Amino acid sequence: MSTGNEIERERSASESEVQIFSARLTPHRSLNRTGFLAVMLFLSVVSFATGIAFLMIGAWPVFGFFGLDVLVIWWAFKVNFRTARAREEIVVTLSELRVRRVSHRGQVLEWTFNPLWVRLDQEVDEEYGIEHLYLISRGHRLLIAGFLGPEEKASFYRALVVALNAARRGPIYNPVT
Numbered sequence: 001m002s003t004g005n006e007i008e009r010e011r012s013a014s015e016s017e018v019q020i021f022s023a024r025l026t027p028h029r030s031l032n033r034t035g036f037l038a039v040m041l042f043l044s045v046v047s048f049a050t051g052i053a054f055l056m057i058g059a060w061p062v063f064g065f066f067g068l069d070v071l072v073i074w075w076a077f078k079v080n081f082r083t084a085r086a087r088e089e090i091v092v093t094l095s096e097l098r099v100r101r102v103s104h105r106g107q108v109l110e111w112t113f114n115p116l117w118v119r120l121d122q123e124v125d126e127e128y129g130i131e132h133l134y135l136i137s138r139g140h141r142l143l144i145a146g147f148l149g150p151e152e153k154a155s156f157y158r159a160l161v162v163a164l165n166a167a168r169r170g171p172i173y174n175p176v177t
Contacts, residue, residue: 021092021163024158027147029084036077043070090144092163094171099144101133113137116165122157130154 031039045068051063054147082104091102097113121141123132129150135142145156 017093019091019093020160025088025147027084064153092167094167111142115164133157
């Protein structure tokens with residue numbers, strides 16, 4: 001049985017291990033908050049002006065539908081921004097490879113692998129490039145880097161291969177002379 005202090009020491013020892021590689025992957029969003037406000041302001045002004053024009057010619061129900069359109073577009077953007085909170089964190093140290101996946105709802109899934117036994121696999125389309133990257137260890141296959149495009153996946157793949165090779169070589173000792 002271990003005490004709280006021993007558990008804390010074990011945790012701090014593993015957390016203090018040097019990271020060879022660390023990546024935080026998030027979904028790409030081309031529209032930031034300022035752009036969102038500009039688009040919504042533009043849509044609101046155009047919809048209001050067009051709705052007023054229909055109201056003046058006697059088609060008053062159309063005015064409400066223009067407002068409803070703006071509300072639906074606002075809701076769709078909000079859903080899009082909410083899903084952008086998802087992320088994937090990949091950390092390689094000398095003793096482990098950790099994958100931590102956080103959904104847009106905050107649900108956390110974590111996997112830990114021994115970098116000596118893990119290998120990378122990829123599915124490549126001749127026209128598109130790398131479609132999927134997988135970590136494979138002891139018969140388990142884990143899809144990673146799903147947020148990235150083909151060129152980003154290729155760059156990420158190369159960087160992760162270098163990190164795994166460094167972890168396999170182990171610590172490098174440089175004696176001081």
